[in-house]
Amino acid sequence: MASLASSIQERFLSRLAATPHRTLLPPKATHLSFQSSIQGLRAQIATERKDRSSFLQTSAVRHLVGSVTRTEGLRFAVVVARFNEIVTKQLLEGALDTFKKYSVKEEDIDVVWVPGSFEIGIVAEKLGKSGKYHAILCIGAVIRGDTSHYDAVVNSATSGVLSAGLNSGVPCIFGVLTCDDMDQALNRAGGKSGNKGAEGALTTIEMASLFEHHLK
Ligand SMILES: Nc1c(NC[C@H](O)[C@H](O)[C@H](O)CO)[nH]c(=O)[nH]c1=O
Numbered sequence: 001m002a003s004l005a006s007s008i009q010e011r012f013l014s015r016l017a018a019t020p021h022r023t024l025l026p027p028k029a030t031h032l033s034f035q036s037s038i039q040g041l042r043a044q045i046a047t048e049r050k051d052r053s054s055f056l057q058t059s060a061v062r063h064l065v066g067s068v069t070r071t072e073g074l075r076f077a078v079v080v081a082r083f084n085e086i087v088t089k090q091l092l093e094g095a096l097d098t099f100k101k102y103s104v105k106e107e108d109i110d111v112v113w114v115p116g117s118f119e120i121g122i123v124a125e126k127l128g129k130s131g132k133y134h135a136i137l138c139i140g141a142v143i144r145g146d147t148s149h150y151d152a153v154v155n156s157a158t159s160g161v162l163s164a165g166l167n168s169g170v171p172c173i174f175g176v177l178t179c180d181d182m183d184q185a186l187n188r189a190g191g192k193s194g195n196k197g198a199e200g201a202l203t204t205i206e207m208a209s210l211f212e213h214h215l216k
């Protein structure tokens with residue numbers, strides 16, 4: 001039993017001596033007792049913990065976040081697909097209500113209608129490159145049918161909106177519903193699951209503010 005303990009102690013001490021960096025113990029630690037080595041390690045851990053927490057407390061890291069209340073001077077475009085208009089009209093209404101709630105003036109918003117979600121990307125990119133807008137909200141509703149057409153439209157709308165933002169440097173927000181049926185869509189257009197148009201408008205304001213107030 002005693003020899004097992006001393007072999008564990010020996011292995012511990014030799015590993016300790018072979019770890020020269022970040023240790024409070026001098027390289028020749030073998031003369032220290034097992035007990036004092038443990039105390040040394042505990043002290044080291046405590047110091048590191050303290051260092052880490054004081055780093056967090058005194059950190060000079062800046063956090064840049066867009067503000068939804070600093071809307072003065074911001075201009076927006078909303079691109080809306082007419083396809084499934086019964087849904088997209090509701091999404092647009094939710095978006096316009098939200099812009100209003102956050103003090104965006106009506107004259108600072110342009111609404112551009114396109115036939116379907118497939119067409120959103122190219123128009124958003126054109127608007128972004130015009131330099132007239134701080135952010136663009138893209139609204140559409142793609143509802144699954146019987147064929148793979150759904151996937152084609154969803155994928156093109158998604159990558160179209162993404163590319164529009166990346167290519168123009170103006171935030172383009174994805175407010176396109178991708179639903180299995182009309183019920184799902186209506187629930188998200190002012191029904192029991194809220195209004196994704198309103199949520200999209202808030203994201204649009206935050207991104208516009210982030211770019212205008214922090215990333216210029
Ligand atoms: N099926 C849906 C479409 N389809 C139309 C396409 O977006 C596009 O207008 C057409 O293929 C011509 O290029 N659009 C939606 O927004 N939602 C749909 O469910």
Ligand SMILES: CC(=O)[C@@H](O)COP(=O)(O)O
Pocket residue numbers: 142143144145146147148149150151153
């Ligand atoms: C986007 C769609 O899925 C839809 O309008 C097309 O329906 P279908 O696949 O039945 O042609």
